[in-house]
Amino acid sequence: MPQKFANTLFHNFLGSAPQWYKLTIITFLIFNPILFMLSPYIAGWVLVLEFIFTLAMALKCYPLQPGGLLAIEAVAIGMTTPHQIEHELAANLEVILLLIFMVAGIYFIKNLLLFAFTKMLTKVKSKIILSLLFCASSAFLSAFLDALTVIAVVISVGIGFYSVYHKVASNKSFLEDGHDHTSDHELTEFSQNDLKQFRGFLRNIMMHAGVGTALGGAMTLVGEPQNLIIGSKAGWEFVEYAIRMSPVTIPVFIAGLFTCFLVEKFSWFNYGVKLPVNVRETLVEFSQHEDDSRSYKDNVKLIAQGCVAIWLIAGLALQLAPVGLMGLSVIILASAFTSVIDEHAIGKAFQEALPFTALLVVFFAIVAVIIDQQLFTPVIHWVLTFDGNMQLVMFYLANGLLSMVSDNVFVGTVYINEVAAALQSGQITRAQFDMLAVTINTGTNLPSVATPNGQAAFLFLLTSALAPLIRLSYGRMVIAALPYTIVLTFVGLIMIYSGVLTSVTETFYQNHWIEHQNVSSNTPAKH
Template sequence: MQQSFVSAFYKNFLGNSPEWYKLAIIAFLVINPLIFFFVSPYVAGWALVLEFIFTLAMALKCYPLQPGGLLAIEAIAIGMTSPKQVMHEVAINIEVILLLVFMVAGIYFMKNLLLFLFTKIITKVRSKTTVSVLFCFASAFLSAFLDALTVIAVIISVAVGFYSVYHKVASGKHINHDHDHTCDSGVAEYSRDELEAFRAYLRNLLMHAGIGTALGGVCTIVGEPQNLIIGQQANWQFVEFAIRMAPVTVPVLIAGLFTCFLLEKVKWFGYGAELPENVRQILIDFDKDQTSKRTKKDNVKLVMQGLVGIWLIIALAMHLAAVGLIGLSVIILATSFTGVTDEHQLGHAFEEALPFTALLTVFFAVVAVIIDQQLFTPVINWVLTYEGNMQLVMFYLANGFLSMVSDNVFVGTVYITEVKKALLAGQITRDQFDLLAVAINTGTNLPSVATPNGQAAFLFLLTSALAPLIRLSYGRMVVMAFPYTIVLTIVGLISIYSGLLESKTQDLYEAGLIHHHKVIEGNDAEGHH
């Protein structure tokens, strides 16, 4: 009886995760208190950080919330940090939490408009290169004002819709028939090669779009969650954030779009797959069918969603309220004018963002440990021994490398918190802090495209129901992201190392587009130049 209970308990622990993964987490939970009490709290703190990074890197084995959460709870229980310190971290980052809760849910109610736009790109534009660049640019533009996770979720919806339509026809059924598009057994033999070509085509578009979310996400304060954390610590609003980032982000965006164009032309790294003509015709027929079924009521919904989108851009640019509250206004406006009144319909909108919001709160618990145990202080002090551009380069590279192997939100949060401490301690000037904030933001956003665990949007794509259908594995994503990783990282590095960032920032000061900030009694306050 005892044995069966223990066996059942062990099977339930972290569910279907691999045996070695479960044993690794148990080992971490056993070792951490021993290191903390009998070796050194500092060493135990670093062990916790590395273990947490391990759970992020292994996100495909088990969502990091559970194992990471267990490690964080244990850390608080043994005294590595306190619930009060965790609550303090949550409180100062409340805008980020509201961004994830409300903004992602708000964009959910604008999905129909986004689906409409991406569908038109695929069916109306014949050139594959043009389609790819449009997908990349549209994803970048939308991610700058919305949220990378939501944008990639919309593109996944478009791809799943098209895949299921073609799969149904290739299996000898009509569009209005029921069909399981996950099973290839009904696909006619002569359609198999066509299906493989279509899968390759969709892989191309999804990877270009994924990179697009990174290109746009780095540009604005709402593009990625860590951007808002960095912007808050620096006391920058939407417009100032975008202007300060521009000396790095504009060259990177141009280089990224050019890379997209080039990859489609040279057909390297799995790119350059064309849409088979037969598939194109099926998709065009399907789009015509959907358009003919669209009522006046549906058209009005699209118009209202477009107007809400314009309101969102204006409200963000003018900083009319906290980002999360603007997201809440989007939910209210988009649902009020498109006929969504049911509580269950509202509930679906929050499904995508809340698991990641919970994980972000666990991030803040680990950040609290880092602060209480002063883990990064020696590293930051060492990097601060460098001067001028080299200091910026070191921060950019350190953030970039860590973001590749773990998660860019976690890395960005840790580094900006530590640099803020250095500022308040008088180790660096306010102007140097501003430049370092740009280096940290670009470092966490650009090299992190190297791996799916580096960015939430990439991980979301990899763990979606679409990935196995189009044969998009972890290894294939790494290979397809490789040319982009090299180009974006090097262009970002050159922009920082060349002194372009510093000289352009000085020009912006002189033009009056941005102002010098100063620190008063440990808090940021506006200064004038």
């Protein structure tokens, strides 16, 4: 009986995760208290590496459970305290509100985004132009909305069109219900060839859109969760944040679009796959049917969603309210004018955001350990021994490399906290802090496109229902992202090393964007 209970308990532990993964997490939990008694500093670093491991293995098990167990144990053995975690949560409340309300708010204007991407896919015949449009539009939307929601919309478009053609290729009407588009046994050999090419086409489009979310996400305060953390520490509002980042993000955006053009033009890295003629005809016919069947009421809803989207962009640009409250206003306005008044219907909007919000709270628990055990202090001191632009380069590379294998929100949070502590202790000036904040943001946003681990949007795509349909594996994603990784990282590095950040920071001071007394202040402040 005890043996049966133990076997069942082990089977239930972390569910369907591989057995070796379960044993690894159990080993971590047993080993940590022993190591903490021997050396708290080493135990703290081991905990950070263990947490990074859970992020890197996100495809085996969502990091909330294993990472959460590590965080709970850290509190239990004294690595940090609930009070310190509460302090971190209070300091980053704006980020939590962003994830809860903004992601849910965009859910209510998803139909408008679906409509736009659908028209783009069926109206534009040039693959190069279509790729550039998907990349640029994803960047624009991610700069003002939420990268996860943008990629979710693109995934919805991909699944919708894939299932439509799969029905037709199986000699069925695209209006027919109950078709299993995951099985190819009803396809003819000719249809299978078209479907294979269509999968390659969708892989290309999805990767361009995913990279677009990274390009746009680096530009603004709301593009990525770590941006808001960095902006809050620096005291930057929406417009100031965008201007400060622009010396790096605008050249990188241009370079990203140029890379998109080159890989499509010359069919590098498995790009350049065109949409088969038969597939295009089917999709155009389906889109026309959707337009014809859309009622006047549906069209009014799309207009209402468009007006709410304009309100959101204007509100963020004019800094009318904190980001989280702007997201809440979108929920209220969009649901009120699109007939969504049922509690359960509204609740669906929060399903995508809350798991990651919970994971972010675990992030802050690990950050609390780093602060209490002073884990990053020697590293920060070493990097600060470099002078001038080389100091910025070292921060950029350190953030970039860690973001490739870990989560960029975690990396950005840790580094900006350490730099803020260095400012408060008088180790660096306010001007240095501003430039380092830009470097941390770009370092966590750009090189992280190398792997699905680094970008939440990439990981979301890889774990989506679309990925197995279009045969998008981890390895294929890494290969497809490689040209973007090289170009974006290199261009960002050049812009940081060139000294342009120093010039922009000096311009801010000279034109009184920042009050003179804040230049020498040792604490980031609202300007």
